[in-house]
Amino acid sequence: MGLLAKFVSFKAFAARVAxxxxxxxxxxxxxxxxxxxLTAIVVLNLAVVFMxxxxxDWNRLFYDALQEKNQPVFWEQLGRFAYLAFAYIIIAVxxxxxxxxxxxxxxxxxxxxxxxxxxxxxxxxxxxxxRFTQPSAEGANGDSPDNPxxxxxxxxxxxxxxxxxxxMGLLNxxxxxxxxxxxxxxLSGDFGFRFNGTDWNIPGFMVWMAILYCAVGSVLTHxxxxxxxxxxxxxxxxxxxxxxxxxxxxEYSESIALDRGEKVERAQLDGRFSQVLxxxxxxxxxxxxxxxxxxxxxxxxxxxxxxxxxxxxxxxAIQLGQLMQVVSAFGRVQDSLSWFVDNYDALxxxxxxxxxxxxxxxxMARQDSIGGGAAWTHDAQTSHGPQAExxxxxxxxxxxxxxxxxxxxxxxxxxxxxxxxxSGKSTLFRTLAGIWPFASGRVQLPPGSMFIPQRPYFPNGPxxxxxxxxxxxxxxxxxxxxxxxxxxxxxxxxxxxxxxxxWSQKLSGGEQQRLAIAxxxxxxxxxxxxxxxxxxxxxxxxxxxxERLTALVSRTGGGLVSIAHRASVxxxxxxxxTLTPAPAGAAARYRVQVGATAAAPATPANPATExxxxxSP
Numbered sequence: 001m002g003l004l005a006k007f008v009s010f011k012a013f014a015a016r017v018a019x020x021x022x023x024x025x026x027x028x029x030x031x032x033x034x035x036x037x038l039t040a041i042v043v044l045n046l047a048v049v050f051m052x053x054x055x056x057d058w059n060r061l062f063y064d065a066l067q068e069k070n071q072p073v074f075w076e077q078l079g080r081f082a083y084l085a086f087a088y089i090i091i092a093v094x095x096x097x098x099x100x101x102x103x104x105x106x107x108x109x110x111x112x113x114x115x116x117x118x119x120x121x122x123x124x125x126x127x128x129x130x131r132f133t134q135p136s137a138e139g140a141n142g143d144s145p146d147n148p149x150x151x152x153x154x155x156x157x158x159x160x161x162x163x164x165x166x167x168m169g170l171l172n173x174x175x176x177x178x179x180x181x182x183x184x185x186x187l188s189g190d191f192g193f194r195f196n197g198t199d200w201n202i203p204g205f206m207v208w209m210a211i212l213y214c215a216v217g218s219v220l221t222h223x224x225x226x227x228x229x230x231x232x233x234x235x236x237x238x239x240x241x242x243x244x245x246x247x248x249x250x251e252y253s254e255s256i257a258l259d260r261g262e263k264v265e266r267a268q269l270d271g272r273f274s275q276v277l278x279x280x281x282x283x284x285x286x287x288x289x290x291x292x293x294x295x296x297x298x299x300x301x302x303x304x305x306x307x308x309x310x311x312x313x314x315x316x317a318i319q320l321g322q323l324m325q326v327v328s329a330f331g332r333v334q335d336s337l338s339w340f341v342d343n344y345d346a347l348x349x350x351x352x353x354x355x356x357x358x359x360x361x362x363x364m365a366r367q368d369s370i371g372g373g374a375a376w377t378h379d380a381q382t383s384h385g386p387q388a389e390x391x392x393x394x395x396x397x398x399x400x401x402x403x404x405x406x407x408x409x410x411x412x413x414x415x416x417x418x419x420x421x422x423s424g425k426s427t428l429f430r431t432l433a434g435i436w437p438f439a440s441g442r443v444q445l446p447p448g449s450m451f452i453p454q455r456p457y458f459p460n461g462p463x464x465x466x467x468x469x470x471x472x473x474x475x476x477x478x479x480x481x482x483x484x485x486x487x488x489x490x491x492x493x494x495x496x497x498x499x500x501x502x503w504s505q506k507l508s509g510g511e512q513q514r515l516a517i518a519x520x521x522x523x524x525x526x527x528x529x530x531x532x533x534x535x536x537x538x539x540x541x542x543x544x545x546x547e548r549l550t551a552l553v554s555r556t557g558g559g560l561v562s563i564a565h566r567a568s569v570x571x572x573x574x575x576x577x578t579l580t581p582a583p584a585g586a587a588a589r590y591r592v593q594v595g596a597t598a599a600a601p602a603t604p605a606n607p608a609t610e611x612x613x614x615x616s617p
Contacts, residue, residue, distance in 0.1 A: 016358040037102040044095040064321030123367040150240035162350035177336035184329040214337030225290040228348035231283040242272040305330035376434035385409040391441035403588035413559040419579025448526030452533040456516035458503040488518035509536040526558030
């Protein structure tokens with residue numbers, strides 16, 4: 001890679017770092033506290049360097065007193081060291097405390113910021129869809145970054161810690177260099193030699209030797225440690241994949257146990273952990289190679305200034321105190337110039353973490369830019385039911401399921417949505433709910449609407465919270481919660497409202513479906529969309545539940561739309577939307593036929609339904 005390409009790459013990386021870092025200090029609600037903390041940390045870093053300069057001067061006086069056997073000065077300098085050390089300790093402690101406080105506050109803000117963005121506008125859902133359906137610059141995991149939970153939890157923590165630590169370390173190195181290079185220049189004297197008949201004189205010889213020593217070390221460190229950036233990136237990904245699969249085993253423990261899938265899961269976990277170990281071994285070898293050099297570089301730096309300054313000491317040009325001051329100043333200059341060498345491993349981890357966060361940021365920005373699919377509205381003033389006009393729905397791969405479809409549900413309607421498996425019934429529900437991104441057209445959904453998905457979600461915790469989700473359980477009385485459980489045929493749970501558990505694992509499939517229906521009965525929405533909501537129930541329970549749902553929408557003046565394959569469910573739905581294969585050459589694979597269900601008595605279609613039938617393909 002040429003120098004220009006490297007510069008462009010570095011400039012782009014610096015822009016990404018700025019985009020991640022600056023919002024907290026520029027536009028957050030904590031920006032003034034953040035700036036105050038950062039200013040205090042900078043001042044304390046400058047104070048540390050000032051104390052090091054004082055201690056360097058103390059070295060000269062103390063060791064000169066030893067060489068001259070000057071006891072009064074010796075004790076005087078010991079007393080001076082006591083208050084220098086005390087002041088240094090206070091500064092170092094508060095520097096550490098305020099640095100950690102800034103890291104914590106910055107991490108808290110970034111975590112809240114990314115969590116809010118990830119959960120806004122269904123981005124978390126659409127990113128998972130994109131992850132498995134579209135190509136990605138990251139490789140095999142789709143257009144969305146792998147393991148967003150790990151990026152928010154771990155990568156944000158690493159980014160803030162490394163950003164503050166490395167930035168303050170670099171500042172400290174620059175200020176230390178500026179403070180000690182003059183001291184070293186004055187103490188090192190000139191170096192004269194004769195070459196090819198000409199006398200040469202090099203002023204500030206020790207400074208030039210420190211620069212040469214560290215320049216060679218920095219170049220070699222970069223070439224030796226360059227593989228660490230990619231290895232750290234992959235290590236974080238493999239660790240997160242391994243942890244994610246273990247979580248899935250825990251969540252689906254019953255299904256895996258019933259299928260006797262332990263060997264398969266063990267093999268998959270072993271495979272993922274093998275990736276962790278294999279990459280870690282490569283990372284370890286790369287770190288070993290870098291450690292060989294950096295440790296050797298550091299050890300050589302201990303004696304290097306003695307070797308350079310020894311001729312002047314033995315010739316009597318400088319005393320022991322000056323020699324120790326030269327060595328101390330050289331060490332400070334060399335440490336400053338060796339910042340890149342000493343922090344290369346941390347820089348590699350920081351670069352990998354930054355790349356992971358910037359790709360996560362880019363993925364969320366893409367979700368913000370593509371919008372939410374069909375033009376979806378949630379109009380509280382409408383007197384109509386759910387409506388869809390000129391609706392086209394596609395799969396993530398681009399295949400069109402429906403095109404130019406218009407549908408409507410009027411108050412009092414109970415509609416059965418049916419069709420072949422894979423025809424897009426659930427996808428139509430997702431589009432009506434406003435979460436399916438691969439759709440176009442116009443959808444209007446009244447605010448009093450609830451969807452019952454095939455796999456209902458229940459947060460771990462008290463049963464009352466699982467029942468009231470996503471609202472706070474305090475919004476409902478115990479009597480209302482218990483009545484909803486009774487109506488949903490869950491009498492065994494009446495006394496467990498305050499029990500905390502993993503309900504998605506502890507309840508059977510039928511109990512989970514009934515708990516999801518209890519949630520609907522509790523909140524009494526006007527419009528209900530049920531996706532195979534009773535597939536795990538027996539006929540008697542299903543009949544009882546649908547009687548409750550039918551009574552609910554009749555009472556609220558709304559309607560009911562269900563996806564189901566059983567004739568017993570069809571009996572509760574006089575109207576039907578049937579997905580049937582479209583003729584060859586049509587714009588979509590399916591079309592919607594609107595009519596009366598065969599299992600229910602024919603009823604006169606309301607005007608909205610008649611319009612729907614006329615506009616359906």
